[in-house]
Amino acid sequence: MNTDLLLLNICKNISLNNEENARILRFLEEEKVTRNSFILREGEICDYIYFVNSGILRAYCINPDGKEATVMFAMKDWWITDMYCFLNGLPAMVNIQAVEACSTLKLSKVHLDTLFTELPKFNTFFRILMQNAYCREQLRTIQNLTLPAKDRYEQFTKKYPQIAKKVTLKQTASYLGITPEFLSVIRGKRD
Amino acid sequence: MNTDLLLLNICKNISLNNEENARILRFLEEEKVTRNSFILREGEICDYIYFVNSGILRAYCINPDGKEATVMFAMKDWWITDMYCFLNGLPAMVNIQAVEACSTLKLSKVHLDTLFTELPKFNTFFRILMQNAYCREQLRTIQNLTLPAKDRYEQFTKKYPQIAKKVTLKQTASYLGITPEFLSVIRGKRD
């Protein structure tokens, strides 16, 4: 179980001694998934938050009329879960599927809460994680509201080139909120 | 300076004794604004986060071609700022204007950081604040991607009836990412 990347990730925001490192690592479980398999399915209780060591994951939900909306992608060094349902112990509203084979480290809600209590500075770590997530999401909202699809697509490929390279056109389209057909037209117009 | 609502807001997430209450309150300043005046303008350093005691505020940005996008509204018992710029000490990208006369309590970045250090459980409070903000924003993203304007408008009026009642059609339209003319059509179609 490779935990180097995870410890580096945490140490970007808080500093930990060896004993604290060990205490965190004790709570982590490795979970590897093959391409196209799921780490979470809609309706299952969302008990874990996942740290991505390698590979790419996609969280998406299916709305009443059957259309997919990609909530987020996650790659190496990112955290992913159905945050609302994870925090509130509810059945997941999203599916999380491996776009390509992934290696993840997962942390349960119970263990996360234990960390918050026993290692108070983990609150600081998670606060900063949530701050960043919130700011990113707010920027996405504004861009969705103000930019046409073509510009949103260019922003996406520029901001997340490694992800853009690996995911299908259909998955990208569902992240941008447009149909695959229209994204295909947008791509064709590139000159 | 009325601080009851603020203390109640904090105590929803963490418990505080009298001494801790006092330590927080010492850092707060009251700021009242009249209708249409600004508590923050684009380009100014965003030094404060604001807790709303009464009234309604609107955060919006103006994109290159002059169109407004409403980032968020805030009413009684909400916090508002340009979070990204506040946390990073940067010039604001948004304007925050009073939709109606407001009474707020503001907390500076410096004082917030002091609280994080001296009163570690304030990290917990802010973590939960950010968790909620992130989950709300993520839900908004999904709805923007999957719902047509009419449904988004209905969601908005249902979720925030007090805000919907007070803000103008133009402001609502810029929150939904549509033109005022089209929102007017949507409203007209209601039967």
Place this chain on the structure above:
DNA sequence: AGGATTTCTTAATATACCTTATTTTTTTAG
């Protein structure tokens, strides 16, 4: 390798939403 899926492209038609312009209503200020 070769058939079977899935993904991507293309194109015609349809629709949601925008732009511009005008009129009506509401709000603001003197």
Place this chain on the structure above:
DNA sequence: CTAAAAAAATAAGGTATATTAAGAAATCCT
């Protein structure tokens, strides 16, 4: 209370994006 200004409603014509359908290309499976 009235004039001026701002906001909202209405309508015609235009554009971005969706839908449907079909064929081409890539990928998957034994």
